[in-house]
Amino acid sequence: MFPKISRSTLPCMKESPGVVDLLGVLAYAELSAYARMTEDAATLAPSLADRAALSELAVAEYAHFSLLRDHLAGLGADPDAAMTPFVAALDAWHAQTRPADWLQALVKTYVGDGIANDFYREVARHLDPSVAKLVDEVLVDEVRSQFAVERVRAEVEADPAAGARLALWARRLVGEALSQAQQVAAARPELALSLVEASGGQADISRLFATLTEEHNKRMAALGI
Amino acid sequence: MFPKISRSTLPCMKESPGVVDLLGVLAYAELSAYARMTEDAATLAPSLADRAALSELAVAEYAHFSLLRDHLAGLGADPDAAMTPFVAALDAWHAQTRPADWLQALVKTYVGDGIANDFYREVARHLDPSVAKLVDEVLVDEVRSQFAVERVRAEVEADPAAGARLALWARRLVGEALSQAQQVAAARPELALSLVEASGGQADISRLFATLTEEHNKRMAALGI
Numbered sequence: 058m059f060p061k062i063s064r065s066t067l068p069c070m071k072e073s074p075g076v077v078d079l080l081g082v083l084a085y086a087e088l089s090a091y092a093r094m095t096e097d098a099a100t101l102a103p104s105l106a107d108r109a110a111l112s113e114l115a116v117a118e119y120a121h122f123s124l125l126r127d128h129l130a131g132l133g134a135d136p137d138a139a140m141t142p143f144v145a146a147l148d149a150w151h152a153q154t155r156p157a158d159w160l161q162a163l164v165k166t167y168v169g170d171g172i173a174n175d176f177y178r179e180v181a182r183h184l185d186p187s188v189a190k191l192v193d194e195v196l197v198d199e200v201r202s203q204f205a206v207e208r209v210r211a212e213v214e215a216d217p218a219a220g221a222r223l224a225l226w227a228r229r230l231v232g233e234a235l236s237q238a239q240q241v242a243a244a245r246p247e248l249a250l251s252l253v254e255a256s257g258g259q260a261d262i263s264r265l266f267a268t269l270t271e272e273h274n275k276r277m278a279a280l281g282i
Numbered sequence: 283m284f285p286k287i288s289r290s291t292l293p294c295m296k297e298s299p300g301v302v303d304l305l306g307v308l309a310y311a312e313l314s315a316y317a318r319m320t321e322d323a324a325t326l327a328p329s330l331a332d333r334a335a336l337s338e339l340a341v342a343e344y345a346h347f348s349l350l351r352d353h354l355a356g357l358g359a360d361p362d363a364a365m366t367p368f369v370a371a372l373d374a375w376h377a378q379t380r381p382a383d384w385l386q387a388l389v390k391t392y393v394g395d396g397i398a399n400d401f402y403r404e405v406a407r408h409l410d411p412s413v414a415k416l417v418d419e420v421l422v423d424e425v426r427s428q429f430a431v432e433r434v435r436a437e438v439e440a441d442p443a444a445g446a447r448l449a450l451w452a453r454r455l456v457g458e459a460l461s462q463a464q465q466v467a468a469a470r471p472e473l474a475l476s477l478v479e480a481s482g483g484q485a486d487i488s489r490l491f492a493t494l495t496e497e498h499n500k501r502m503a504a505l506g507i
Contacts, residue, residue, distance in 0.1 A: 088334065092324035095340075099317035105310075105362040105369075109351065112316065116344045119337060126334065137330040144330075 081139030087122035097162040121195040146237045153233045163205040168227045213281040224282040306364030312347035322387040346420040371462045378458045388430040393452045400497045438506040449507040
C-alpha cells in the first residue's frame with residue numbers, strides 16, 4: 058500500500074493554493090513597491106529630507122516582503138515559485154504608472170498602495186485566520202504614509218489646477234491596476250476562482266468592489282482631490 | 283554684557299566641524315548606496331532570491347543612514363546641510379561605476395563599500411570616541427556581504443576569464459573612488475585639512491593609505507581575483 062505520510066513532511070498541503078497565491082502576489086507587490094519607491098525617492102524628491110521620508114516607506118515595504126517570504130517558506134512553499142506568476146503583471150503596472158514628478162510619486166504611494174492593500178486585506182479575511190493576521194500586520198502603514206497626505210493636500214490647497222491633474226493621475230492608477238488584475242485573472246483562472254470562493258462567492262465580490270471604491274474615495278477626499 | 287548661553291542651546295558647538303563633515307559624507311554615502319544597490323538588485327539579479335539578498339544589504343544601508351542622520355540632528359546639525367556638499371561627488375562615483383551585470387554589482391558592493399568603510403572607520407578612530415563607536419556600529423556588515431563573496435568566488439573558480447575581468451572592474455572602482463575623493467578634497471580644503479589633522483598628520487595619512495591598500499588586497503583575495 059502507500060506509505061503513511063506524516064503531516065510535517067507536507068507542510069504546504071494544509072493550506073489552500075489560494076493562500077500561497079495570495080502571499081505570493083502580496084510578497085512580490087511589496088518587493089517591487091520597495092524598489093520603485095526607492096527609485097522615485099532618489100530621482101524625484103525635492104530635498105534630501107523628502108528623499109529620506111519616502112525611502113523610509115520603501116524600507117517598510119521591504120520588511121513586509123521579508124515577513125511574507127518567511128511565512129511562505131514556513132508553509133513549505135518555494136517563495137520564488139509563489140511570486141513568479143505575478144512578476145510580469147506587477148512590473149507592467151509599475152512601468153505604466155511611472156510618476157513624472159514628486160507629487161505623482163506621493164499620490165501613487167498613497168492611492169496605489171491603498172487600493173492594493175484594501176484588496177489583499179479583504180481577500181485575506183476569508184482565508185485562514187493566521188494568514189489574515191499576517192496580512193493585517195503587513196498592511197498597517199497608514200500612519201507612515203500620512204506625510205504623503207499632508208504634502209499633497211498642502212500643494213492642492215495652494216494650486217487647485219494641480220489638484221485636477223492629480224485627480225486624473227489617481228484615476229489612471231486605478232484603471233491600470235484593474236487592467237493588470239484582469240490580465241492576471243485571465244491567465245490564472247484557478248486563482249481568480251479561488252479568490253471568488255475565498256470571498257464567499259459572487260455576491261461578496263460585488264461587496265468587495267463596493268468596499269474598495271468607498272475606501273478609495275475616502276483617500277481621494279483626504280488628499281483634497 | 284552678553285547673555286550667558288547654556289551649552290544645551292549650542293549642542294553642535296562641542297563637536298569639531300570635521301565630525302559633522304564625516305557624519306555628513308558617511309550619511310549620504312549610505313543613502314546613495316541604499317538606492318543604487320536596490321536598483322542593481324531589481325535590474326540585475328538572476329533570481330528573486332538573489333534580488334532579495336542584495337536588497338537586504340541595501341536596506342541595512344538605509345538603517346545606517348537613519349542612525350547617522352539622527353546623530354547629526356542630535357548634535358544640533360542640519361542633516362541635509364551636512365550631506366549636501368558630498369552629493370555631487372558620490373552621485374558621480376555611482377554614475378561612473380554602474381555595474382553592467384550581476385557579478386559586477388556584487389563586486390561593487392563588497393569591494394567598493396569595503397574600501398569606503400575602511401576609510402570612514404580609520405578617520406573616525408581619531409575623532410571623539412562616541413563618534414568612533416557610532417561609525418563602527420554603522421559599518422559592521424561584513425557578515426551580511428558574505429553571500430557576495432561566495433557567489434563571486436564560485437563564478438571565478440568556474441571561469442578564470444571572468445575573474446580577470448572582475449579584477450579590472452575592481453581596479454576601476456578604486457580608481458574612480460580616489461578621483462572623486464581628490465575632487466572633494468580640492469573643493470573643500472578645510473575638510474581635507476581637518477581629516478589630515480584628525481588622522482594625526484602626514485605620517486598617519488601614509489599609514490592610512492597603507493591600511494586601505496592592505497584591506498583591499500585581502501578582499502580581492504577573498505573573492506579569488
